Amino acid sequence: MILQGKKLCKYYGTGESQVKAIHDVDFAVAKGEFISIVGQSGAGKSTLMHIIGGLDAPTSGEVIINGTSIYTMPMSPLAVFRRRQIGFVFQAFNLVPSLNVWENIILPIGLDGKKAEVSYIEDILNTLGIYEKRTSLPTVLSGGQQQRVAIARALAARPAIVLADEPTGNLDSRSSNNVLDLLRLSVEKYNQTLIVVTHNDEVAKLADRTVRVVDGSIAAEVEQ
Ligand code: ADP
Ligand code: ADP
Numbered sequence: 001m002i003l004q005g006k007k008l009c010k011y012y013g014t015g016e017s018q019v020k021a022i023h024d025v026d027f028a029v030a031k032g033e034f035i036s037i038v039g040q041s042g043a044g045k046s047t048l049m050h051i052i053g054g055l056d057a058p059t060s061g062e063v064i065i066n067g068t069s070i071y072t073m074p075m076s077p078l079a080v081f082r083r084r085q086i087g088f089v090f091q092a093f094n095l096v097p098s099l100n101v102w103e104n105i106i107l108p109i110g111l112d113g114k115k116a117e118v119s120y121i122e123d124i125l126n127t128l129g130i131y132e133k134r135t136s137l138p139t140v141l142s143g144g145q146q147q148r149v150a151i152a153r154a155l156a157a158r159p160a161i162v163l164a165d166e167p168t169g170n171l172d173s174r175s176s177n178n179v180l181d182l183l184r185l186s187v188e189k190y191n192q193t194l195i196v197v198t199h200n201d202e203v204a205k206l207a208d209r210t211v212r213v214v215d216g217s218i219a220a221e222v223e224q
Pocket of ligand 2: 172175
């Protein structure tokens with residue numbers, strides 16, 4: 001298993017106003033799997049993604065990635081581990097407007113004090129169909145193209161796991177399908193594990209497995 005969650009709880013606040021955003025969640029994800037996470041607004045999907053991604057410690061429970069219980073690590077080794085093992089794609093693309101496409105993509109690798117693998121990144125750009133845009137500024141690109149740049153950036157450090165939270169939320173349906181297909185193609189090609197939170201049934205159907213979150217618990221797993 002590349003990723004395991006054990007008895008994960010996340011509670012906000014105390015006493016009567018306490019919110020149990022996630023309660024006693026267990027799951028296991030195999031290397032190379034593509035999982036979609038669905039559920040109503042407020043169900044706990046984003047909380048779960050942040051905990052899985054090492055961004056926010058659970059109130060209790062464990063996240064194990066590649067055999068490491070990540071929240072036992074001190075903050076700064078955890079940050080390094082996160083940059084190397086996990087790629088994030090968010091609804092907002094968060095590209096730096098003053099840097100061109102290539103510079104945006106290699107930025108996180110530079111922050112990690114590493115050198116970009118040029119031929120691997122060129123291959124990603126070709127797979128995503130944005131190689132010709134590598135010297136363009138993000139502001140001249142369409143929404144779909146900007147999200148493909150954000151995907152390339154998430155894949156650039158060869159993460160074991162790619163986490164995408166509503167990655168197509170800002171795109172129309174044609175662009176959404178296109179971006180999702182490319183995301184799936186990329187993670188398959190590089191044998192990465194993909195977890196996507198989505199409201200979109202079409203997107204959820206592309207996954208090997210769909211996990212439904214209801215009121216902070218995993219309610220059902222639908223084999224597809
Ligand atoms: P989803 O992503 O499925 O919409 P969230 O994980 O964002 O759900 O939220 C789950 C629950 O936790 C909601 O009731 C939400 O209001 C609450 N919640 C999320 N983040 C916080 C926070 N920082 N402080 C207090 N409550 C929060
Ligand atoms: P994609 O990422 O799928 O290539 P884009 O983000 O480039 O899509 O385009 C955004 C949306 O704008 C597309 O889904 C498409 O519906 C619309 N669009 C793009 N080019 C044209 C065009 N020449 N005429 C009409 N609509 C277009």
